[in-house]
Amino acid sequence: MLKSDATGKRTLKTIRYEADLIVVGGGLSGTCCAITAARAGIRVALVQDRPVLGGNSSSEVRLWVLGATSHMGNNNRWAREGGVIDEILVENWYRNPEGNPLLFDTILLEKVVSEPNITLLLNTAVYDVEKSNADTISSLKAFCSQNSTAYELTAPLFCDASGDGVVGFQAGAAFRMGAESQEEFGEKFAPSAEYGELLGHSLYFYTKDTGRPVRFVPPSYALDDITTIPRYRRFNAQEYGCQLWWIEYGGRLDTVHDTETIKWELWKVVYGVWNHIKNSGQFPEAETMTLEWVGTIPGKRESRRFEGDYMLRQQDIVEQRIHQDAVAFGGWSIDLHPADGVFSEKPGCNQWHGKGLYQIPYRCLYSRNISNLFLAGRIISATHVAFGSARVMGTSAHVGQAVGMAAALCTRENTLPRRLSEPQKIGLLQQELLKTGQHIPGLRLHDERDLIQQATLTASSEFVLTELPGDGPLISLAQSAAQMLPLPTGPVPRLTAWATADQDTTLTVELRRSTKADNHTPDVTLQTLTIPLRKGKHEVDLDFSVRIDEPCYVFVMFMKNEHVKLQYSNLRVTGVLSVFNKINAAVSNYGKQEPTEDIGVDTFEFWCPERRPKGQNVALKCSGGIGLFGAENIRNGIQRPTSQPNAYVAELTDPNPTLTASWPTKQRISRVELFFDTDYDHPLESVIMIHPETASPFCVREYILCNDRQKRIYHETNNHQSRNIIRFAEPIETSSLTIHLKETNGGAPASLMEVRCYAD
Template structure:
């Protein structure tokens, strides 16, 4: 028994002091990815999260799906899903939870963090104060856990604020902004003529379910009475749920930090009023047995403070795809801004303007310009309101925060402040370390000198020579224009033989297209157009283009829409080969073509996007000359996804036992081997609600062995589904070479690898 007598003084809570290398405040996707990345590099991390679970807006408390540059496959950013830890988490979730259960995703995140012995995780713990050793340096933060009634004093040389509202950066005195900059300040044509304080608001969602008997619903007194005050109420569907109601948004004209509770009550008012409308208005059939299953209790925040770093990203950096020497990640979500009145606005729920491709995000935007030992991460990074419209989404914030975690490890190892990473070549070290974990910084490959495979003789048992995409699939009606993307060579004349079926005599137009920028996949350049007179019925046509590409890049063999024509497809899928369609994706304001108003600094262009599996088959064709882009030379080129070319070794499907043999002229000491495999970076892998067709992507090598040159098995892998496979030797091992023996993923998909990394 514990018993204390009366104490005249105020009692103190239990206090615990923690000394660590890096404190990460905020356990959303950004904080999680930063903490895991830093911990895996060997430094001690304390991750402080004020909620009972991790994930922030992606958690089961809010249930927003994670998205980034892939944008629901609704833009032209091919193979752009974020890499590294962010990819690892999403691929793990796909394998365990392809249906998109937000509660299961909670467990995926928590397991990832708990598996890292260098992370001390404090859930239900809110940071509320900051102590500085001088004007520009944080010494410690103070936090309180109401569940265990404990105060924490957490000391460290480095801090990362990924808290969403920027509690640490704010308390430390760092410069910040709220609202929109004027057009004049940064020359952003999409910015308003005058600065204003309106923000993107909060959102809350609900889930409903069908039961086996009628369920009545009596709304609470505070529920919205007049549904017509929600201008978009007629777009409400009885089966819609979760973040498909992203437009249930409110608070843009309020203080989104200090008035969050008031905003929450207004959103509850809307949700319960909407459910009353669905259940009791008589406008919906088949709702008698439906009931509310879940309503959010925590609003998902979009915008509050943005802090000033060493560089502030702006609209032009997104749209014009500015190149930065200190790039550490890429973005690709549209500039996505919402009306301040949210759910009560007469305007569209969002205004999304896409760039033609992905864009660089610089390291400097994550370093506070005022506080020497403070990193910024998540939605509070240094960006204007307009650029923030793109950088704010969760896959992007998690992806970028990996750079913070890696930079923190370099800082601890070298006794540096964050800004000093920009000096003495350390930014190159940071970029390379990130790429080795799968970051894929634009146009920055893994340094060849860091990969021992580049000093070896590498031979494969076979390599794909793509002379035919077999004619073994279904017919696809050309009700929309369609194209086959292929990595083509400059100054080469190509011919393509395809099989078509016409319902009547008609004319089919075929074009060879490509992108202005080699690294983009927006086919705005029409190189050549040909017309073919078709007879009724099935027939082959041979398209021989007389004009050529000027540089090595992806070309689009494009078949313009004609409802009277169908084209033969293929069941075979190949790494780096994709069909795209000039269709529509309303979820991301894609109407087939982006046509912005004049003078807002946004490009006009067409969208050519894939169809999700199990659809999206390649267009069957014979190709002359064959595309030889899949040799073993790609295995050490430093690129671990398609970019300008396939960058993959792909075996021939007829090769029954695909093998890669690596031989050095003398023994090398190896500590680890990494394989970078194909988890289809083009598939968005939304974390919740949406669901996905497979638990393992069809390009993934699942079974293989690694041997030494004497045939002794060093490592065996069965049932793999992850993008990066890492094997560490117990101690450095001298080897003259390695033999990798793979199984094809399936009879329709050949084995493929982007990179074999040996160190």
């Protein structure tokens, strides 16, 4: 029994935590930041004001995770974000291909609680900031209503990943809210006052078919006249969840302090919409459906944006400007929404894509006037227009990882965030990020401690692309199709395709490439062939008199002709892909991007892959073959296809694909890191979308490591992840390391993106 006498005042139980880094905000950005920092060896406190992690991706909001891949609806090939966010999405793919948001919660929680360097505080809201001087935060005060406990959180470094910038705001960090004028940064896409300066919030709902009639009596606050929503005719009984992202409101209000008001308006809309679907008589298919779930907190898009030493802007995205301090990348469209949201007469969004990935500089990731404050997520230093692209969760998570590693380096070197932006220090941050799988466009890993760099590499076989056999379907050229092929500098090899015509016709075949070698927008036509076809099946010889002046992908493009069917191949190979000039309205892709006025974006065509199980390669023969899949690729410092495949691939007929690294003397190996192909072109949306597989068909499922006596030192039988880290209890002394690639998760030939070995 606990008994206390009456008293004038009591204080709450208070717990004090000290850490190297305090991360406020447990969305994907804060979560990936905390995990990255903890794995780099520093103590982290992760403070989340909700009961689960994930923010807008959690079961409380249920928005799918997307970034530069953009539903495979743009020209950013192999563009899924790497590092921790890739690990999370690949794990979700393996465990949760049906897209259950509750299971995604468990994966995020498991990743965090598995890290001994992280102290996780859920249901804990930061409400006050203490400062030791004008530009330095010393501690935070937070409160958990579930255990009635106050927390004092002290650290030399802080990361605000809270979405609204609760730490930065109270600390006095410079910030902006609303849109910049066209004149301030020269951004031609800056919105008008009529369009509005802020994106609103959204609430989603899920439905369920019960198999028997279900009635619905709306609550009194439900919107009773759905026709006040200009797009009300778009509502139907099939769409649910974040497919209804355009149920948006609040852009004319204060998206921080008016959030509860915005939520109530969205509740009115959601229940009014469901009443319309159930009771208007226009949707008989909804008779047996019930409303299974409605969000209780809105998914936020925009509020405060904080100022760093640089502000990302429209030109960085469209022109793909190079930054010496690049630490992450983006690739989602510049995606702005009318401030009036669902009540606007305008389209729900206004998306304009770039031709490829763009760099995000480190200078955008810390406050310009609070010396020990990092910024992560949607509050990074960006204009309103650039924010329209950088705000999405895949990009935010990638940025969070960069902050986590930066915090670890600051701790290690006892320095502050701005110092890492100096030319002599930024390279270290970039290299440490690349080691974890963080892709940074234009950069390669150069790791002097990696023993593989000094090894002699041999392989049992190396794939040469001489043929994509015609064992797949015949598919009509109802839409233009292209085969992407990696080529070295030199003449384009002679190619042969197979086509069947249902009448005499003419087939047009174009050879294109991208202006920039690392892009995959085919905006440069190298040659056009016009080939007469008689009715029937034909071998089509493609003899291009073109020389390639730098390694890049070319596009062999078979232009639309409804009288022709093209032969496809069932063979899938790492770094080889077919694309199509098709429409994906979900990301404002209508085959070609054509701005109707000068808004500072480019005109170009979209050539995008089909999702598996579709998306077979075009059947082709290649005279002389394309030999770009050799063992040397595993140490070239790039872990995904870019302008080249950057992968070792074994021959199809190799019964035991084997890669061996040898040294003239014995080495002491404590750790081996392997990077496999988990198909960075697949966006891996976390919810709603159902994925046909649970692992990449290119990814090696089973492999064996052997020493110089061919003794087995490690055996993995169920791999599905990109990055595998093998740590030996005792160092292995050997003059060679042999990797046997036994089985993949699909029918593709075995491949390996990177191998690294370390003595420590």
